[in-house]
Amino acid sequence: MPGHKQHGPIRVALLGCGTVGTEVVRLLTEQADDLTARVGAPIELAGIAVRKPNKHREVPADLLTTDAEALVASDVDVVIEVIGGIEPTRTLLRKALEGGKSVVTANKALLAEHSAELFEAADASGADLYFEAAVAGAIPLLRPLRESLAGDRITRVMGIVNGTTNFILSGMTSTGSSYAETLEEATRLGYAEADPTADVDGYDAASKAAILASLAFHSRVTASDVHREGIASVSAADIAAAKGLGRVVKLLAICERVEVDGTESIAVRVHPAMIPVAHPLASVNGAFNAVFVEADAAGEMMFYGQGAGGAPTASAVLGDLVAAARNRVGGGHGPRESAYAALPVRPMGQTPTRYHISLDVADRPGVLSQVAAVFAEHDVSIAAVRQEGRVDDAGLVVVTHAATDAALRSTVDKISGLPVVREVVSVMRVEGEET
Amino acid sequence: MPGHKQHGPIRVALLGCGTVGTEVVRLLTEQADDLTARVGAPIELAGIAVRKPNKHREVPADLLTTDAEALVASDVDVVIEVIGGIEPTRTLLRKALEGGKSVVTANKALLAEHSAELFEAADASGADLYFEAAVAGAIPLLRPLRESLAGDRITRVMGIVNGTTNFILSGMTSTGSSYAETLEEATRLGYAEADPTADVDGYDAASKAAILASLAFHSRVTASDVHREGIASVSAADIAAAKGLGRVVKLLAICERVEVDGTESIAVRVHPAMIPVAHPLASVNGAFNAVFVEADAAGEMMFYGQGAGGAPTASAVLGDLVAAARNRVGGGHGPRESAYAALPVRPMGQTPTRYHISLDVADRPGVLSQVAAVFAEHDVSIAAVRQEGRVDDAGLVVVTHAATDAALRSTVDKISGLPVVREVVSVMRVEGEET
CATH class of the missing domain: 3.30.70.260 (ACT domain)
Structure with a gap:
């Protein structure tokens, strides 16, 4: 920004250096000049916390540390978390926020259970909590829900938010094979993990549904509020029956307002469902994600893109990092938790x-x-x-x-x-x- | 926000009260409690500037004024502009920004020509300039480009951003009729204006392309930089030829990076083109808009929804109003102009x-x-x-x-x-x- 005085560097701690973390480091390095221009200050990677430093030869060795706690406590402005899991991540991020450090995280499981406590810590210290990468990878979705649609009344969010199950269901649809055979193929090709439970049993999608429902309906929704059914019981007969009716089977995360007798509540669920082949979500195949949003004034919208993978997830993380860094440079902060509506969650x-x-x-x-x-x-x-x-x-x-x-x-x-x-x-x- | 002290009301001036303005007033009234909770302060409509007050019986009469200049100069925090056109809008908005009032506008023609001067005024006074409604109506698109993808390198933006021409081309495709016949039908149904020049000759799409290119490539691009061809010369033979090749004809706005001999430039153009029927944009029919974005790390994304109309456009305006109001309440400001890359525009x-x-x-x-x-x-x-x-x-x-x-x-x-x-x-x- 010409005419503005240059701000000192924004110091960043990176927790975790797996597929996503490695891409974050790569982008921070390759796009350093652009990021400086966009933020109004250089972004400086202060350290990378990993468990086994000798396993990370692709990042600068002098940045690696095994002491995540010390890194978070050090003189950094923003903490990026791509470790996953609940502990020690939860404690690390709470400490970061309490210390006034902004947090950018991709951790859907943590947010779906403990976002209230993290938001409170952020609010108390004035730090930011951003998590675009936690749902639908690279697709800008949470920022549109939290900000672009903040003046509208969202009535429904329905999406394909898990690439593994979508890959398997797409495969079953095109080949007519069984669930077991298709899962095996997906594992072989690297589209399913060795232990696919979190994906195929719907836990991953349920965490994302909880996050989406919280933002869309300004209410606290946790993963345990979400009715969850996975795809293991989807049979070749189900797929064939859907075909016969001009429909396809998808694992959907659905968050909706339900009004009964003038009282509003929300329903949040993850389960396989048949949708018409002409529905915009029906043609979302393979590892892609797509989310359909309906709002009173805006009408129907769809967001489509890559829902996982190192580079796409890193793109979302970097977008949040730029936002958090801009707030450091220009003053102000990102959106706070908005849970004022406190709508009750309806049992399935x-x-x-x-x-x-x-x-x-x-x-x-x-x-x-x-x-x-x-x-x-x-x-x-x-x-x-x-x-x-x-x-x-x-x-x-x-x-x-x-x-x-x-x-x-x-x-x-x-x-x-x-x-x-x-x-x-x-x-x-x-x-x-x-x- | 519990625990926070209540902020005084955010006072809003509305310039213009046509289809969009009327919806803005309706939403401000109907959603007043929700908006207060989301912003952290009540939103108060201070006045509505119109040319003929007796023509606006659907809004509170005591708010109407013919003196837009006095309204802008009065004690307001945010000015919403839905008048359109270059003057007097340009002068009014510059004065608003110079006076430290944040501006929310849907005026694509103005932004495509004079955004630099408006951004400078905003920057000097610390006010915000938001314009999500200027491109693709209700679809959250500009905020994702400016913020969510701020850490990525966008390579291409290609979209259907004009509903009238898309309605006409969809009609020609499904009926095989000529351009003239289909335009007549569109005018009769209210999908084309009495003077359809701005739409069918591509001026509207070119303004939007200029705005998209500016944001995507961090460079100043004006409407005159955009190569523009409309749809008047698209013949039934063109449509039939496309069909024969498994393609459909769409009016596209295309913004892309072009690298020749290691030198980067950008190409920005609006013209009819054939795209494969399997392309995500091919199935965008009628008055809908959709924009396809490609970025280095995020990969391919698509944003889809209603590109025009009172309520959808008002949704985008209200989202921006909430953002501007939150900045007033919480401190800080929205993103500034980012034109540091200053990439040259390539001749067609x-x-x-x-x-x-x-x-x-x-x-x-x-x-x-x-x-x-x-x-x-x-x-x-x-x-x-x-x-x-x-x-x-x-x-x-x-x-x-x-x-x-x-x-x-x-x-x-x-x-x-x-x-x-x-x-x-x-x-x-x-x-x-x-x-």
Whole structure:
């Protein structure tokens, strides 16, 4: 900025130097001049905390330390955290914030559980807490939710926020293979980790859903508030059933306002669901992420890009670093926690949703009326039915209108016990279309 | 924010009260409590400057004034401008900024010509200048470019940023109708204005391209730097030729870095182009906008949503208002102009691009070799050729590799003069695929 006096360097501590950390170091070095011009002061890497310094030959050896605590306590302005996990990260970041150091983190699990305590520490000392990289990698999503849409009323956030599960579901859709086979392939290709639990069981997506819901609805939502179902039970039959209906199966993170009798609450859930092939999220394949946002005034929006990987995540980290550094240089601070609305989280059983149910039934008259009676009994209204006769049995596909998840579950339980029902082939929620 | 002392009201002046202004007033009223909680202070509408107060019965009469200058000079913190046009807006906003009042504007034409002077006034007084609503309506795009991607190196921004032309081109594609017929229909439906010049001749898109290029490449780019072609010359034959090649025609705003012999420059252009049907921008239909961004570390991203309309534009305005108001309450300021890179803008003739050329030629041996010789002569390399024999003439379609626009133009001129060429059916640039 010509005409302004030059500010002293912004000193940065980096905690962790894995895939993302290495890229952060690379970008800080390669783009040093640009970053200086954009911030109004040079960015100086003060130290890199790692467990095993001899394993990091790609970064300057004199910057490496095993003492993360001392690095955080030293004379730095910003702490970048890409270690992951809850402890010791939580303690390190709280100490950094208490000491007035701004924090940039990609740690979704930590934020989904302990963001309130971190925000409080930041607020007390005047430091910033930024975490764009924690959700949907490189895609600018949290800043738009926290800032660009701050004057609007967001009603729904629905997205594909986990690349591993999207890669597996895309694979199952294109090949017709089973979940187990496709997971094996994904592991072999490096798209799934050796222990894929956090991804395939939906923990990673649930943390992200909690963060998204907190920001979208100005309320505290933690991972334990999120209804979570993974993709391990998605069968080739589910995928085929979806295809037959012009739909595809995706693992969705859904955060929405639910108004019942004039009282507002929020529903936050992660589960596989069928969406129409024409829905913008349907064509998001492989390791890409995309998030669909609906707001009262803005209408529908979509954000699309790379949801993981060293360089994309590092891009989001660097964006936050520039923001935190600009605040140091120019005064002021980033957005604080905004949880004033304090909307209650609705239990999944009381959340309205829609089901697709595909059944193998005896091919004789009266079957549909028996099945339909069970829906009626549970106050679940049917949107569409398709019946197909085969040699000695028949296929019956039912798509419901919206009803509470509990009513839908009870309906499925009761139907699966009907003598005319030979097999429940596929049960899956339906999203992305008008109810 | 619990525990913080309540700040006095943030006083806002609204200049203009058309479609967008009316929505701004509605949202300020309906969301007053939420805005207060999000900003940390109440937002108070101090006055609304209009030309004819008796024409605005939907807003509080006591707020209306015809004296915009006095309103701007009064005791307000933020000025929202939704009048449009260059004067008197330019003078009003400069005075507001000089007086330390932050400005939120949706005025793309003004920013594309005079942003430097407005930024200077803002910088001198410490006020903010926000303009998210100026490009792509409700879609959070400028904040992501200015802030989220501030640590990355953006290489390309390519988007559909004008709803009217996209509506017309979508219509021509689905019906096969001519440009004139489709424009008439768009005007009848209210998607095109009575005088559609600013939209169909690409002026609106060129202003937006200038703003996007300035932010993406940290350089001053004005509307006059943008190569501009509208859609009036797009024919039904162009649309049909695109279909035949698995492509669709879109009016694109393209901002890109071009490196030749180690020297960086930027190319900024607005013109119709064919893109593959599988490209994410191809399925953006009707009045929607979408912008594709490529950055070194983040990779490819897309932002999609409503590009115009009262409520969507007001959403973007309110987001900026919250940002400006938060800065008043919490100290600090938004991002300043970042033009340090000062990259030169490349003339269109020297910009690399690709052409699709569809010709009616005499159906006899040797035609292709004559045509191919002209390409070779101009150093333009051919990527694909398709020849179709008909009764007494033949169709010849050529898609080139990248070459300078000047070389491509000369090639087309020379070819159209060849005796074997009966008609140049369609000439159009090709985008969105590897060269």
